[in-house]
Amino acid sequence: MIFSGSGSARYVAACATLTAAATLTAFAPLAHAAGPVALNIVDVAGDLQLTQKGFEAFKAKYPNLVSNITYTNAPAPQLPGKIKAMQGAGRSDIDLVLTGTDALAAGIQQNLWIKLLPDQAAAFPGTLDRYAPGPRKMQDLAQGYGLEVAYMPAGPLLEYNPAKVSDPPRTPAQLLQWCKAHPDKLIYARPANSGPGRTFLMGLPYVLGDKDPQDPVNGWDKTWAFLKQLNDCIPYYPGGTSAVMKELGEGTRDMTVTVTGWDINPRALGIVPAEFRVQAFDNMTWVNDAHYMVIPKGVPKEKLDVLYKLMNFMLEPAQQALTYDDGYFYPGPAIKGVTVDQAPAHSQDVLKQYGRPEYAKLLAERPHVLPLSASAMVAAFQKWDREVGAQKTK
Incomplete structure (x- = not known):
């Protein structure tokens, strides 16, 4: 991002x-x-x-x-x-x-x-x-x-510590269930300043089957409802992805949202352990x-x-x-x-050494879409800041 x-x-x-x-x-x-x-x-x-x-x-x-x-x-x-x-x-x-x-x-x-x-x-x-x-x-x-x-x-993808997460979520419902069962162990950064954060935000409407994935104001009812529920078990939203990866690598958190580059690079640099894994939602759409x-x-x-x-x-x-x-x-x-x-x-x-062989298959098999338009992206960031992250963003 x-x-x-x-x-x-x-x-x-x-x-x-x-x-x-x-x-x-x-x-x-x-x-x-x-x-x-x-x-x-x-x-x-x-x-x-x-x-x-x-x-x-x-x-x-x-x-x-x-x-x-x-x-x-x-x-x-x-x-x-x-x-x-x-x-x-x-x-x-x-x-x-x-x-x-x-x-x-x-x-x-x-x-x-x-x-x-x-x-x-x-x-x-x-x-x-x-x-x-x-x-x-x-x-x-x-x-x-x-x-x-x-x-x-980019993604969205989930990255997790396999020593702590034996059965990674494959759907948003499973992610919410895992988060509620493991409060404060899932974290992601403010979308307005995080590539993985905004990719997760923009990818959810496709996974959840929202009315219009390109209209965050009038077409994301399921996405906003899901994010507000997920908010209850997330400790806070860092201002950037670097802080997220640091906490994941240190073991403070067990799972985060990621994209291909933020998966590969922190492991190559030793910020996140090399053995950490990624999981895609079953019906994911790539947001480029x-x-x-x-x-x-x-x-x-x-x-x-x-x-x-x-x-x-x-x-x-x-x-x-x-x-x-x-x-x-x-x-x-x-x-x-x-x-x-x-x-x-x-x-x-x-x-x-650090690439994922499964990426080639996922990239070939799953559909790809553009991110939101300029005006829609700004509107999505503002709505997230106001309705989801207002009390927890640092």
């Missing part, structure tokens, strides 16, 4: 740097430059784990275009308000944002992002034709305001996920020209192969024809 930094500590660094959002307003306005430009990239999705090496490769290849790149991590819910305030003050401190569907949706709703397609189509020739079929549908969610840079058929590159309004033209070239560079096969990473956003690549054989040897080793 383990997603920044470098080395094996990147997962933990993503948690520790959440407070860096407070520094966003501290950057001085960027000066217009005739030569190479300095870029400030803000990540609210953990996407730098997948893409930072690619950005650095661009800087190395084009020193005439980029003098320096600064990277900052921030919580997704806080960023739109900060950007709106900066734009109101006539500042352009942030040049590129890496976001999941959460801040993408909020920014579209608040008119924060530059419209790239079709407005700047000449800068992105043939880009839409490069996406693989699943990612191409996810690109449509951006409504032209961003370019998809990574892709994950993606990361996007978006540009806030107000960025000066000489930077836009560089950013457009950078975004195209990040969709080249060599950079896309890096998104396999340590399984964080599994599989990762968004464009056609990029296979795991093209990934770095380390990525291949991680996926061999």
Whole structure:
């Protein structure tokens, strides 16, 4: 939605740097430059784990275009308000944002992002034709305001400690029954700032057979009723998934909701024991996920020209192969024809050791759908915050 930094500590660094959002307003306005430009990239999705090496490769290849790149991590819910305030003050401190569907949706709703397609189509020739079929549908969610840079058929999935859970739930009813029998042992994070949390939220209407899975306000009667019942046996809702995985790995909790990447990566990094298992609902529908590159309004033209070239560079096969990473956003690549054989040897080793053979079967057999539209996603987050998590979110 383990997603920044470098080395094996990147997962933990993503948690520790959440407070860096407070520094966003501290950057001085960027000066217009005739030569190479300095870029400030803000990540609210953990996407730098997948893409930072690619950005650095661009800087190395084009020193005439980029003098320096600064990277900052921030919580997704806080960023739109900060950007709106900066734009109101006539500042352009942030040049590129890496976001999941959460801040993408909020920014579209608040008119924060530059419209790239079709407005700047000449800068992105043939880009839409490069996406693989699943990612191409996810690109449509951006409504032209961003370019998809990574892709994950996400979930929802349940992750559990097999030493504590001998018969994992296969239906929402069984999950509720298990939760009531084991109070405080199931946990998930606030959906507005958690990929697994929002995938669980958006996947339930399909599993429960709600009237309209794409309408959280008028079509999710069964989902909201279920989540309110489940609320009674959940201790609290952390502000992000990193805290959830830490508690799961330490044994404080026995079960959580997850997605493919948040299953593989914390086990590869030793945050969660390697032997922990996953379970899909019997009639699950995959809710797919993606990361996007978006540009806030107000960025000066000489930077836009560089950013457009950078975004195209990040969709080249060599950079896309890096998104396999340590399984964080599994599989990762968004464009056609990029296979795991093209990934770095380390990525291949991680996926061999910590990947799940059952994922291939599940991905092939179960249907796939897009997440909610921008406006519907914001409405779902607001309704969850108000009616489910209001008293328990930390």
